[in-house]
Amino acid sequence: MNAKIEQADAASVADIAKLVVALAIIAAGVVGYYWYNELASWQRLLMLLGGFVGGGAVGYFTRTGRALHEYLSESLFELRKVVWPTRQETVQTTLVIILVVVILSVLLGLIDLFLNWAILQHLLKLGH
Numbered sequence: 001m002n003a004k005i006e007q008a009d010a011a012s013v014a015d016i017a018k019l020v021v022a023l024a025i026i027a028a029g030v031v032g033y034y035w036y037n038e039l040a041s042w043q044r045l046l047m048l049l050g051g052f053v054g055g056g057a058v059g060y061f062t063r064t065g066r067a068l069h070e071y072l073s074e075s076l077f078e079l080r081k082v083v084w085p086t087r088q089e090t091v092q093t094t095l096v097i098i099l100v101v102v103i104l105s106v107l108l109g110l111i112d113l114f115l116n117w118a119i120l121q122h123l124l125k126l127g128h
Contacts, residue, residue, distance in 0.1 A: 015062040022062075026055035 029051010033044045059065045085093070 012063075015064065018058055018062045019064065022055040022059035024055075025058060026051050029054070 029048050032051065033048040036044060036047070039047075056065075060069060
């Protein structure tokens, strides 16, 4: 039982160390992008992308990185199951929403005008 706990602690310490290294690589890419501003834009962009790719590669080999990869893979798998609406359905739904918004706006405007008329024109003039 103790061996499992010690092994899990060692793995979590190693994961934390890997995540720190990954963040340091990403930070080095960002700092390099801004530090070497005399280089061509494409070189600076490669430096920035290299930092992100390198940091992502190191981070992938942690428990968190593998869990994130599994989550993204399952999300893409579920996304393939989605039945997307056709263009006609999208346009029709959008028109219905616009119509409902216009009707509710007119209704709320009329309620506002009525309350304005009732309060300002009649109730507040009763005291005079």
